[in-house]
Structure formats: C-alpha cells, structure tokens
Amino acid sequence: xxxxVNIYIMGKxxxxxxxxxxxxxxxxxxxxxxxxxxCRAGFCGACATIxxxxxxxxxxxxxxxxxxxxxxMYIANIPYFPTQKAQYDINEIxxxxxxxxxLYPEIYSCIGCNACTKACPQNLKxxxxxxxAQRAEFAKCAEESFDCVSCGMCSNRCPAGISHRLVSLLAxxxxxxxxxxxxxxxxxxxxxxxxxxxLDMLEKIANKPLAEIEELYNNRDMEQK
Amino acid sequence: MYTDEMLExxxxxxxxxxxxxxxxxxxxxxxxxxxxxxxxxxxYIESAxxxxxVGANKGQKVPCALADLLQGKSRVxxxxxxxxxxxxxxxxxxxxGGGSGASAAIEAYNAGCKVVMVTKLRIGDANTMMAEGxxxxxxxxxxxxxxxYLDAFGGGHFTNKPxxxxxxxxxxxxxxxxxxxxxxxxxxxxxxxxxxxxxxGTSRNRMHACADYSGAEIMRVLRxxxxxxxIEVVEFTSAIEILKDDNGNAAGAIxxxxxxxxxxxxxxxTVVICTGGAGRLHYQDFPTSNxxxxxxxxxxxxxRAGAVLRDADSIQYHPTGVAYPAQMRGALVTEKVxxxxxxxxxxxxxxxxxxxxxxxxxxxSIIRECRRGNGVKTPLGEAIWLDxxxxxxxxxxxxxxxxxxxxxxxxxxxxxxxxKEPILIYPTLHYQNGGVDVTADSMTTTVNxxxxxxEAAGGVHGRNRLMGNSLLDVIxxxxxxxxxxxxxxxxxxxxxxxxxxxxKDFDKECKxxxxxxxxxSPKLLPNYNNIKTI
Numbered sequence: 001x002x003x004x005v006n007i008y009i010m011g012k013x014x015x016x017x018x019x020x021x022x023x024x025x026x027x028x029x030x031x032x033x034x035x036x037x038x039c040r041a042g043f044c045g046a047c048a049t050i051x052x053x054x055x056x057x058x059x060x061x062x063x064x065x066x067x068x069x070x071x072x073m074y075i076a077n078i079p080y081f082p083t084q085k086a087q088y089d090i091n092e093i094x095x096x097x098x099x100x101x102x103l104y105p106e107i108y109s110c111i112g113c114n115a116c117t118k119a120c121p122q123n124l125k126x127x128x129x130x131x132x133a134q135r136a137e138f139a140k141c142a143e144e145s146f147d148c149v150s151c152g153m154c155s156n157r158c159p160a161g162i163s164h165r166l167v168s169l170l171a172x173x174x175x176x177x178x179x180x181x182x183x184x185x186x187x188x189x190x191x192x193x194x195x196x197x198x199l200d201m202l203e204k205i206a207n208k209p210l211a212e213i214e215e216l217y218n219n220r221d222m223e224q225k
Numbered sequence: 226m227y228t229d230e231m232l233e234x235x236x237x238x239x240x241x242x243x244x245x246x247x248x249x250x251x252x253x254x255x256x257x258x259x260x261x262x263x264x265x266x267x268x269y270i271e272s273a274x275x276x277x278x279v280g281a282n283k284g285q286k287v288p289c290a291l292a293d294l295l296q297g298k299s300r301v302x303x304x305x306x307x308x309x310x311x312x313x314x315x316x317x318x319x320x321x322g323g324g325s326g327a328s329a330a331i332e333a334y335n336a337g338c339k340v341v342m343v344t345k346l347r348i349g350d351a352n353t354m355m356a357e358g359x360x361x362x363x364x365x366x367x368x369x370x371x372x373x374y375l376d377a378f379g380g381g382h383f384t385n386k387p388x389x390x391x392x393x394x395x396x397x398x399x400x401x402x403x404x405x406x407x408x409x410x411x412x413x414x415x416x417x418x419x420x421x422x423x424x425x426g427t428s429r430n431r432m433h434a435c436a437d438y439s440g441a442e443i444m445r446v447l448r449x450x451x452x453x454x455x456i457e458v459v460e461f462t463s464a465i466e467i468l469k470d471d472n473g474n475a476a477g478a479i480x481x482x483x484x485x486x487x488x489x490x491x492x493x494x495t496v497v498i499c500t501g502g503a504g505r506l507h508y509q510d511f512p513t514s515n516x517x518x519x520x521x522x523x524x525x526x527x528x529r530a531g532a533v534l535r536d537a538d539s540i541q542y543h544p545t546g547v548a549y550p551a552q553m554r555g556a557l558v559t560e561k562v563x564x565x566x567x568x569x570x571x572x573x574x575x576x577x578x579x580x581x582x583x584x585x586x587x588x589x590s591i592i593r594e595c596r597r598g599n600g601v602k603t604p605l606g607e608a609i610w611l612d613x614x615x616x617x618x619x620x621x622x623x624x625x626x627x628x629x630x631x632x633x634x635x636x637x638x639x640x641x642x643x644x645k646e647p648i649l650i651y652p653t654l655h656y657q658n659g660g661v662d663v664t665a666d667s668m669t670t671t672v673n674x675x676x677x678x679x680e681a682a683g684g685v686h687g688r689n690r691l692m693g694n695s696l697l698d699v700i701x702x703x704x705x706x707x708x709x710x711x712x713x714x715x716x717x718x719x720x721x722x723x724x725x726x727x728x729k730d731f732d733k734e735c736k737x738x739x740x741x742x743x744x745x746s747p748k749l750l751p752n753y754n755n756i757k758t759i
Contacts (some may be wrong), residue, residue, distance in 0.1 A: 019552055037517050039516050147630055175410060198371065217375055218255055224428045225431055
C-alpha cells in the first residue's frame with residue numbers, strides 16, 4: 001500500500017504514494033488548489049492536465065481527479081484556456097446549414113490533424129463531431145459530444161483555433177430544442193397546470209391532517225419497474 | 226483490482242445473482258424504519274452535534290464542524306474596508322454560480338434587471354454539475370403534483386415546509402419545459418415521451434434524466450444561457466459578508482478575490498445567496514460526493530446577517546458512495562444504478578433489503594448490515610456490493626453503457642468493468658437537508674431583501690430529500706428567487722450608505738457568550754494539504 005513514486009509538478013520533484021490521483025498527489029505535496037479543481041469526480045473539466053512520462057515523446061492528457069500518478073510523470077495543469085464564445089439567442093437561431101458558418105466559422109478551417117481527439121480525456125471523437133457540425137448534422141454532433149466535460153484540451157491543441165466545446169454545446173442545444181421530438185405529455189401537463197387544473201388536488205392532500213397524510217403515504221400504490 | 230478476499234465474496238454474489246433477478250425484496254414497515262434510523266443513522270450520534278450559543282438558532286443543535294464556522298471569526302473583523310466606492314453595482318447580486326445561481330440570474334435578467342453574479346470558483350463549479358441520476362417532475366398520465374407531494378412529504382418524514390414543497394411539485398413540469406426549451410437533451414423516445422424511472426421513495430416513475438450526465442447537461446446549458454445574456458459573471462471571487470443599508474436590509478456583499486486577496490464591495494438592491502451545501506466539512510469524518518467548494522459559506526453569511534436556519538442538524542448520507550478503490554472514495558454512485566435494477570448484496574451474496582427505499586433508510590440499512598458483520602472488508606473500512614451486472618442481464622447487453630456512460634468510464638479508469646463485476650459502496654456525505662429558512666418568495670424570514678435558493682435554503686425537503694428533487698429544487702427555486710428578487714429590486718431605490726454592523730454585533734455576542742473562535746469563516750475551501758506553513 002505504501003509504494004511511493006516520483007512525480008514532477010511543473011518540473012519540481014515530489015515523492016508521493018503511488019495509489020493517489022494527480023489531484024490528491026498535488027495536495028499531498030502541499031498544494032492548495034484554487035484553480036484546477038472543481039467537482040473532483042470527472043464532470044466539470046476544471047482539472048485538465050498535460051503530462052509526459054520521462055523519456056517518452058508522447059504527451060498525455062488527463063483529468064487530474066480521475067488519473068493515478070505514475071513514476072517519472074511530468075505534470076502541468078491547464079486550468080484555463082482561452083476559447084471564443086459566440087453570442088446568440090437560442091430562440092432566434094435555427095438548426096440551419098449556415099448557423100455554424102455564422103457563429104463558429106473557424107470550424108471550416110479544420111485541417112484534419114486529429115490532435116483534438118488525441119487530447120480528449122473523455123476519449124470522445126472530437127474531430128468527428130466537428131465534422132458533423134460542419135455538415136450541420138447536429139443530432140450526430142450532439143450524440144458524439146454528449147460526454148464532453150468542457151475541459152478545453154482540444155482547443156489547446158487545435159492549430160485552427162476551434163473552440164470545440166462551445167461548438168458542440170451549440171449543437172446539443174439545437175438538438176435538444178429543435179431536433180429531438182417534442183414531448184406532448186409535458187406540454188399538456190404544463191398547460192393544464194397553467195389553467196389551474198391540478199391545484200385543487202394538491203391543496204386537498206396538503207391540507208389534510210397529518211395522521212391522514214401518513215396513512216395515505218404508507219398505503220401508496222407503487223408503480224412497478 | 227479487487228483483493229483476494231473481495232474476489233471470494235464476489236463469487237457468492239455471482240452464484241446468487243440469477244436467482245435474485247425478478248425478486249423484489251419486501252419494503253420495511255414504518256416502524257421498522259424508525260428503529261433502523263434511530264439505531265444507525267449518523268444524525269443520531271449525539272457527540273457529533275453541539276448547541277449554538279449565539280444567533281437566531283441559539284440553543285439548537287448543529288454538526289460540530291458547522292457550529293465552528295457559524296460561530297467562527299469573520300474575515301473582515303479588524304480590517305479597514307472602504308464601503309463608499311463599490312466596485313460592482315447592480316439591481317440583483319447573485320452569490321454562487323451553480324444551478325440555482327444561474328437560474329436566478331437568468332430570470333432576474335429576463336425581468337429586465339442588471340445582474341452581477343459572483344462565484345468563488347468558476348460558474349458551473351457546483352454540486353449541480355455532479356448530479357447524475359435525474360430530476361423529478363409529475364408530467365405523465367398516471368402521475369400528478371399531488372402524488373409527487375405525497376412522496377416527497379413522506380420521504381421527508383412529514384417535516385417539509387408545505388408552502389415550499391407545494392411550489393416545488395407544482396412548478397416541476399414547467400421547470401422541465403423551461404430547460405427543454407433552452408435545449409437540454411432529456412432522454413426520450415422517438416415520439417417525444419420522456420424516459421422516466423423510479424427513484425428511492427417515489428411511487429411513480431418520474432425521474433427524468435440526460436444519461437448519467439443529468440446535472441452536467443443542465444448546468445452547461447444554464448451556463449451558456451448566462452454567457453449569452455448580458456450578465457456580469459465575476460469568477461474566483463467569494464462573498465465573505467453580507468452588507469446592509471441603514472434600515473438593516475440586505476444591500477450587497479463584501480467580496481474577496483480568491484487569487485489576489487483583494488477585497489472589494491458589491492452594492493445591490495437585492496441579494497440572492499445560492500452557495501450550495503456543506504459536504505466538504507466532512508461531518509463525522511465521512512467522505513463526500515460534493516464539489517470542492519461545498520463549505521456552507523452561504524449559511525455563515527446569512528446567519529451572521531440575522532437569518533434563521535432550519536433542520537441544520539439533518540444531513541443526507543447518500544447510500545452508495547465509492548468505497549473502493551481508495552482514490553475515488555466518497556464519489557457518488559448514482560441511485561440510478563439501483564433504479565434500473567442493481568441490488569444491494571452483502572458479503573455472503575444475500576440481497577438484504579429493497580434497494581429503492583428512501584436514502585436515509587437505505588444508508589442506515591447498509592451501515593447496519595456492515596455492523597452485523599456482513600460487510601466486505603476494504604483497506605478503509607467495510608462495504609456492501611452493488612450488483613451492477615444485473616442491469617444488462619435484465620435489460621439486455623449495452624443498456625448499462627447507454628444509461629450510465631459516466632459511471633462506466635469512471636470505473637474503467639480504475640480498472641473495473643462494472644458491467645461484469647459488482648462494485649463496492651458505502652454511504653457518503655451527500656446533502657444538507659436543511660438550510661436557511663425562507664418564505665415561498667425565497668426571501669429569508671428575517672432579513673429584508675436577502676433571498677436564498679437551492680441547497681443553501683432549507684425546508685423544501687424536510688429532514689430527508691428524495692433523489693431527483695434537488696436538481697428540481699435548484700431550478701424551481703433558483704428561478705423563483707430570481708423572479709422575486711428582480712420584482713423587489715424594481716420597486717426600491719439603490720441603497721445609500723452601506724454597513725456591516727451586524728458582523729461586529731455578532732462578534733460581540735460571541736465574546737459575551739464565551740465562544741472561542743476555532744476557525745476563520747466562511748471557510749471558502751477545505752484544507753487537504755496538511756502542510757504547516759510559517
């Protein structure tokens with residue numbers, strides 16, 4: 001359990017327990033994170049990290065909270081990377097052929113190097129989803145990019161200056177709002193509620209004496225499955 | 226990945242698996258639950274709580290670590306702070322950049338207000354981002370807000386504040402529509418019918434989800450909407466005290482730049498606290514599923530300003546946190562794993578309870594099972610199996626990957642394929658059931674123009690929250706607070722002179738009551754580095 005490894009945080013050597021994540025190892029070494037730490041569970045993308053194992057040419061990309069340290073790991077946190085956010089009103093725009101050209105024209109400068117895909121700590125096919133966005137195939141772009149944590153590593157490596165996470169976010173919003181089928185039952189329920197339909201029933205239950213509510217609760221019919 | 230001892234127990238889990246499929250272990254009676262909770266729930270451990278000596282809740286018990294902060298030393302005492310030149314001026318000041326903060330900001334902006342949001346990390350760095358399981362709303366034919374009410378009221382042991390809970394369930398379908406209309410990708414079929422599953426304690430299948438990225442999907446859309454609006458977002462800037470005007474109404478906040486240490490002032494007509502929960506206080510040394518910044522800052526600010534807390538001694542331990550491997554200890558294993566079929570199984574391969582009891586009951590039952598010697602030994606304590614391979618056996622191959630992509634990935638990175646091998650769990654500190662007492666307009670009951678929404682507010686869930694009602698809470702009451710704070714801001718002039726006399730008064734009360742300060746507060750961030758500096 002107490003095996004130690006040597007890691008280099010921004011080039012400085014520390015000896016840390018081998019079972020720690022990069023994030024925990026930095027804290028073990030004495031760092032108190034302000035930037036570069038968020039949910040600590042792989043959802044928020046705050047802890048994007050680039051590392052290289054001494055002697056190897058390949059650069060690796062990881063979330064510090066999800067990745068264990070290795071011996072001779074050289075670590076750099078990239079807690080922020082400048083990306084370009086287009087302003088839009090989601091109610092005004094539509095999932096048209098031209099929308100990406102209008103809002104994120106740089107995606108058409110993609111040179112197909114695939115560096116974005118190699119940089120993704122979520123193993124998403126980033127270049128592929130950008131290709132879908134170029135062709136206005138927003139549902140496919142949305143599906144392919146759904147697990148994006150917005151860490152920005154793809155943009156960090158992109159020679160064309162693409163803000164991938166924001167492109168895919170736009171595609172997902174277009175998909176969720178315009179392309180996926182409308183939920184009739186939801187629209188109906190919201191309308192009925194706006195017309196005051198369920199209020200009586202709710203008040204009636206809420207206003208019952210506690211003993212009666214308890215009785216109702218303990219004898220609810222449970223929908224199976 | 227697993228130890229030999231674990232592998233041996235896993236064999237028993239595999240052996241009993243087939244026979245367990247289709248079985249529904251019986252639910253506990255109300256009486257059985259009461260005994261279970263009293264004997265096993267961490268909230269019943271007296272020594273972990275202490276009584277407050279000052280403030281609106283004087284004489285009431287709260288967790289010791291929270292008391293040290295509520296009665297901690299203010300960061301502004303003894304500092305010279307120039308209140309005359311506010312750096313930020315707005316109609317509405319939002320403190321916190323999570324789901325409720327973003328919802329409040331959007332609504333206040335839509336109401337025509339100038340909005341400033343301050344947040345100590347980045348916008349979106351919040352528990353909302355990590356909510357995996359889903360969001361409840363009664364929008365199906367066989368369901369109604371009244372049924373949702375009954376589920377949540379019973380789940381909360383009938384201690385919820387009725388006017389808040391009524392609003393929560395009644396506004397729920399509209400909240401889903403609001404999100405969907407902004408482009409949130411809810412799981413639905415080709416006819417647009419929302420995929421809804423049960424959650425612990427729900428009598429209808431009303432859990433809406435976006436795979437197991439429900440909170441992340443909602444948060445990133447809300448954040449994008451805030452960015453699209455003309456809302457000033459000030460990141461890495463925490464509020465360290467509330468400011469008041471001459472009439473004692475909330476009128477802004479003192480801010481601290483987390484990186485440079487610069488102290489500045491924000492002035493506003495109304496203030497909304499959306500600072501979330503307290504998991505990073507690690508009550509009773511539990512690990513937590515919470516975000517890095519969950520340190521109860523908003524409770525401290527509001528309490529010093531004169532607000533009342535309710536149910537502050539009621540904590541939710543999520544039944545299934547990662548127990549092994551150690552580096553992910555405490556991370557959330559979503560309740561959805563159980564709602565789509567995985568059973569809780571002990572060291573002998575026995576399903577010892579219905580996996581869809583309410584959270585406090587399930588957590589207590591897991592703790593009891595381990596105390597009875599039926600837990601699986603790990604280097605950091607006992608654990609219970611969550612039999613995840615059942616999911617694909619029930620629904621067909623590929624189902625788990627489709628429904629729980631994030632969870633599958635997290636375990637794969639640790640060398641465990643949860644489709645083939647069960648996983649080890651133990652309760653983790655998950656949610657602050659209580660919080661600041663508010664009216665149905667989201668305003669604090671005692672401080673004018675101070676609003677609180679989301680996990681920082683108390684009452685809506687009573688003393689136990691159901692899965693999927695917190696994401697709902699941050700949307701419904703985030704919007705609610707934003708709307709009411711905006712409406713109020715439009716009726717009143719910009720405050721004149723600002724003061725923080727209440728902080729000085731509170732300090733005096735502490736001294737008079739013989740309180741010894743143990744911590745600077747609000748805490749802002751947990752200390753994990755254990756390094757002594759000079």
